[in-house]
Every structure is written in structure tokens, then in C-alpha cells.
Amino acid sequence: MSSNLENLYRQVIMDHYKNPRNKGLVTDTNYLTSRLNNPSCGDDLTVQVLIENDMIIDVKHEGTGCSICCSSASVMSENLKGKTLEEVRKISQNFYDMLMGSEEFNEDMDMGDAIAYVGVKNFPARIKCATLSYKAIEKLLNENTK
Numbered sequence: 008m009s010s011n012l013e014n015l016y017r018q019v020i021m022d023h024y025k026n027p028r029n030k031g032l033v034t035d036t037n038y039l040t041s042r043l044n045n046p047s048c049g050d051d052l053t054v055q056v057l058i059e060n061d062m063i064i065d066v067k068h069e070g071t072g073c074s075i076c077c078s079s080a081s082v083m084s085e086n087l088k089g090k091t092l093e094e095v096r097k098i099s100q101n102f103y104d105m106l107m108g109s110e111e112f113n114e115d116m117d118m119g120d121a122i123a124y125v126g127v128k129n130f131p132a133r134i135k136c137a138t139l140s141y142k143a144i145e146k147l148l149n150e151n152t153k
């Protein structure tokens with residue numbers, strides 16, 4: 008990866024870290040809530056989603072952690088809003104595949120700002136930071152949908 012691209016990706020990540028989208032939880036009981044932590048780094052994240060007709064209408068997140076984890080939750084909230092549950096599962100899987108350096112990774116899928124985390128695959132200890140918000144959504148969907 009060129010250093011220009013690395014710089015751009017770093018800027019995207021820092022922007023989401025400093026100006027997180029959809030941050031802050033709501034008290035609306037129609038939202039489903041899930042909390043996960045990543046003991047190896049100290050990340051602690053809570054996500055909320057509002058689902059209607061198998062589509063994610065809204066996403067919220069709140070927590071403490073490293074820049075990778077917190078910024079990734081912001082990117083995730085933008086990426087998954089307005090997506091069907093099936094699309095959410097596909098996007099999440101593609102994000103995992105990208106970070107694991109898997110051959111299954113589909114470069115043609117629109118990942119939004121999540122593509123900025125491609126370099127994290129070179130830092131295996133940080134993969135859990137980047138995926139924590141997606142894992143929290145996955146847990147929430149597994150517990151609440153068929």
C-alpha cells in the first residue's frame with residue numbers, strides 16, 4: 008500500500024475517532040442493546056440498533072477504548088444503517104475477511120470508510136479492536152432474530 012493511501016486511511020480513522028457519528032445511547036426500549044469488551048486492549052463497547060422489517064433503521068454506540076475500536080464503531084454505525092439484516096451479515100463477514108487477509112474478501116463490495124482498516128491485518132492484536140462493534144451487532148442479531 009502506498010504511503011499516500013496509508014495517510015488517507017489514517018486520516019479517515021482519526022476523523023471518526025475525533026468526530027464519532029451516531030455516538031450516545033438512547034433510552035427508547037424499541038432499540039436492541041448489546042455490550043462487548045475486549046480485555047486484551049481494554050475496549051468496552053455498547054451498541055444499540057433499531058430494527059424494522061428486517062432492516063437496521065438506526066445505530067447507536069457508546070464506550071471507551073482505543074482509537075481503532077472507537078473509530079470503527081463510528082464507521083460501522085454509518086455503514087450498517089439502512090441495510091437489511093442479510094446485508095449486515097455480508098458486510099460484517101467481508102470486513103472480517105479483509106482483516107484476516109482471507110481470499111474470501113470481496114474487494115468489489117462497498118465497504119464505505121471501513122476500507123480504511125485494511126492495514127490492521129498487519130497488526131493481529133488490533134483486529135479484535137476493529138471488529139468489536141461488528142461482533143456486538145452480530146451477538147445482538149443472533150440473540151434477537153431468527
Ligand code: ZN
Pocket residue numbers: 045048049050072073074075076135136
Ligand atoms: Zn483496542
